[in-house]
Amino acid sequence: MVHVSARRPRQWLLKAVVAMLFAQWLAGPVIIARADEPQPDPAGIATGDKTSTSDAGGNAFVITAPTDKTAPDYATTKKAFDDFTAQAAKEPLAMKLADNVGHLRIAANFSWTLLTGYLVLFMQAGFALLTCGLVRKKNAGHLMMLNFAAYVFAFLAYYVCGFAFQYGGCAINAAPTQLGGTPTLDHFAIGSGLWGILGGKGFFLSGPGYDAGSLCLTLFEVVFMETAGYIIVGAICERITFGAFLLCELFVGGILYPMFGCWVWGGGWLSQLGNTMGLGHGYVDFAGSTVVHGIGGFCAMALAVILGPRIGKYGPDGKPRAFPAHNLVYVVTGTFILLFGWMGFNPGSTLAASDLRISVIAVNTNLAAVAGAASAMFLWYYLFGKPDVTMACNGMLAGLVAITAPCAFVSPNSAVIIGLLAGILVDLGVLFNERVIKVDDPCGAISVHGYCGWLGAVCVGIFADGTYGAGWNGVGATTYLGKAGLGVTGLLHGDSKQFITQIGGATLMAIYAFGFTYVVFSLVNAVVPMRVSKEVEMEGLDVPEFGLPAYPEDELVDAGSPVAA
Amino acid sequence: MKRIDAVIKPSKLDEVKASITALGITGLTVSEVKGFGRQKGHTEMYRGTEYTVDFLPKILITIIVADELVEPIVKSISDSARSGKIGDGKIFVTALDDVIRIRTGERGKDAI
Numbered sequence: 001m002v003h004v005s006a007r008r009p010r011q012w013l014l015k016a017v018v019a020m021l022f023a024q025w026l027a028g029p030v031i032i033a034r035a036d037e038p039q040p041d042p043a044g045i046a047t048g049d050k051t052s053t054s055d056a057g058g059n060a061f062v063i064t065a066p067t068d069k070t071a072p073d074y075a076t077t078k079k080a081f082d083d084f085t086a087q088a089a090k091e092p093l094a095m096k097l098a099d100n101v102g103h104l105r106i107a108a109n110f111s112w113t114l115l116t117g118y119l120v121l122f123m124q125a126g127f128a129l130l131t132c133g134l135v136r137k138k139n140a141g142h143l144m145m146l147n148f149a150a151y152v153f154a155f156l157a158y159y160v161c162g163f164a165f166q167y168g169g170c171a172i173n174a175a176p177t178q179l180g181g182t183p184t185l186d187h188f189a190i191g192s193g194l195w196g197i198l199g200g201k202g203f204f205l206s207g208p209g210y211d212a213g214s215l216c217l218t219l220f221e222v223v224f225m226e227t228a229g230y231i232i233v234g235a236i237c238e239r240i241t242f243g244a245f246l247l248c249e250l251f252v253g254g255i256l257y258p259m260f261g262c263w264v265w266g267g268g269w270l271s272q273l274g275n276t277m278g279l280g281h282g283y284v285d286f287a288g289s290t291v292v293h294g295i296g297g298f299c300a301m302a303l304a305v306i307l308g309p310r311i312g313k314y315g316p317d318g319k320p321r322a323f324p325a326h327n328l329v330y331v332v333t334g335t336f337i338l339l340f341g342w343m344g345f346n347p348g349s350t351l352a353a354s355d356l357r358i359s360v361i362a363v364n365t366n367l368a369a370v371a372g373a374a375s376a377m378f379l380w381y382y383l384f385g386k387p388d389v390t391m392a393c394n395g396m397l398a399g400l401v402a403i404t405a406p407c408a409f410v411s412p413n414s415a416v417i418i419g420l421l422a423g424i425l426v427d428l429g430v431l432f433n434e435r436v437i438k439v440d441d442p443c444g445a446i447s448v449h450g451y452c453g454w455l456g457a458v459c460v461g462i463f464a465d466g467t468y469g470a471g472w473n474g475v476g477a478t479t480y481l482g483k484a485g486l487g488v489t490g491l492l493h494g495d496s497k498q499f500i501t502q503i504g505g506a507t508l509m510a511i512y513a514f515g516f517t518y519v520v521f522s523l524v525n526a527v528v529p530m531r532v533s534k535e536v537e538m539e540g541l542d543v544p545e546f547g548l549p550a551y552p553e554d555e556l557v558d559a560g561s562p563v564a565a
Numbered sequence: 566m567k568r569i570d571a572v573i574k575p576s577k578l579d580e581v582k583a584s585i586t587a588l589g590i591t592g593l594t595v596s597e598v599k600g601f602g603r604q605k606g607h608t609e610m611y612r613g614t615e616y617t618v619d620f621l622p623k624i625l626i627t628i629i630v631a632d633e634l635v636e637p638i639v640k641s642i643s644d645s646a647r648s649g650k651i652g653d654g655k656i657f658v659t660a661l662d663d664v665i666r667i668r669t670g671e672r673g674k675d676a677i
Contacts, residue, residue: 322616324609384610391612431613444612 048106116348126337133330138540168199173267231296234445280498289456297450371419372399461502
């Protein structure tokens, strides 16, 4: 009997794999673009021509014919178009050169986007070290396996449907012109026009997704999704079963992250609120304080609530107890690797080496990181008499998370203020989670990524100074608030509507990520318990789950140690 | 023959070793141990929550010596391991029935 029941899941798995291969075979031919639709360019030969060329101000080299004859500036644009056409006919060589320049511009942007994507990929190593160092020795091996498997399984989910859900409709409102515009990704599965809810092209990265520009975007975006996938590890470690964790990763990579990502970055309804409801530039999140970190943080919070605190975290009197980090060397090394990776995360989010704002973004990102570390460290010093290394590291990450949304839109001074605020918030958030709502979060992931992610998006609405982002989300390409070239603007610089949009969008993110996760995984937990047994948790998860402790040589020494127990 | 067990602070091991080897002992065994005496543990803070370390790391030195060497060794351990603060440790001296050298089978004083 035992033998038979052990075989059943294997048969089921085999069937699932066969079905998936069949679906893949079926999907390939079916979703190849029709002749009247934009054709994908897998070879990358047709991506980038003279239409991709523009001056430093973003004015296109090729002037297109105005279509709206009733527009007030119809006469001037028509004349510009006629002049351009006449000149182009006289100088065919210039047109050929412009094609080359356009292709090179896209090529430079491809290099930048891919290389910064690789930096973001390296952040996974930072997360692995950081979270592993913060837990107890007996669970270190389990932590490493979670971090490892997160990358693998969330990536597969993103390949199957995540990317299509997030970016399947991006060409409609949010075409990444820096990468050639990905014209093949032009369909929302749910919603349409300015009210897109879920993208609908590019499943299995085949058909319309099998395109050089689209796949450049895929590489960059999948490592962002992975970041959200890693964040949850910090809050649910030391007690979740491996199977339940894999389900969490498929959920994050397949639907939770892509859906909100579609709303903000894929041309979905939140980003278009400026066009539809007149709310500033719509909801703006430059590199993902909310889209990546907030989603990860609040998803982690819901999972931590469902799982409950680790055994012994709260004494019989309800007072929290400390489970000290087992390796501070990992914690600090991991934090610095994350800082380094963030140099890809934020500046890379321009998707363009030709966008020289990247230097401002890089400096802002670093400034917020050090300001966050300083304020978290000193507040802790003041509160408890000693600065705590792990909280200082959390402070640095908090500053990074909070600057991620506003990094392109604010001045260095504002970046310092945002970092300082985040450092304070992360300290208070950790204490609030531990003492007031009693949600056990071993690595501070909820406070760092959830609370500070929310703060970051709100800071766009406060500190954005209008020097960057003219025409963001299709709002104010020529003038905004009566000023030519004014970009995304916050409360302090006179756009209160942007502030309201940011608060609303960030709060919606928190409710969405927490609520969606809580509903789905409460059901899962009711069917199959997501937590390991008491005996396994006491022993440490390394051996019962994977058969190998992270540090086999000091098993004997450690079994009796109070810190390990 | 006597057996001397000394529990000392880990940081004092080098000094103790130097002072007793100068007295001509021929062997010594060191163990890393954890425990508490009057010093008890101490309280620390981690991420805003207090925790107590009940068992502090110590070094246990075991030496087997002839009777006449006991007093000088006890004195030299006491002198070299003393910092004057709580937690310096303790020395236990016990009588020993026999010693056997495994290689040769010698017994008693010859085996020390």
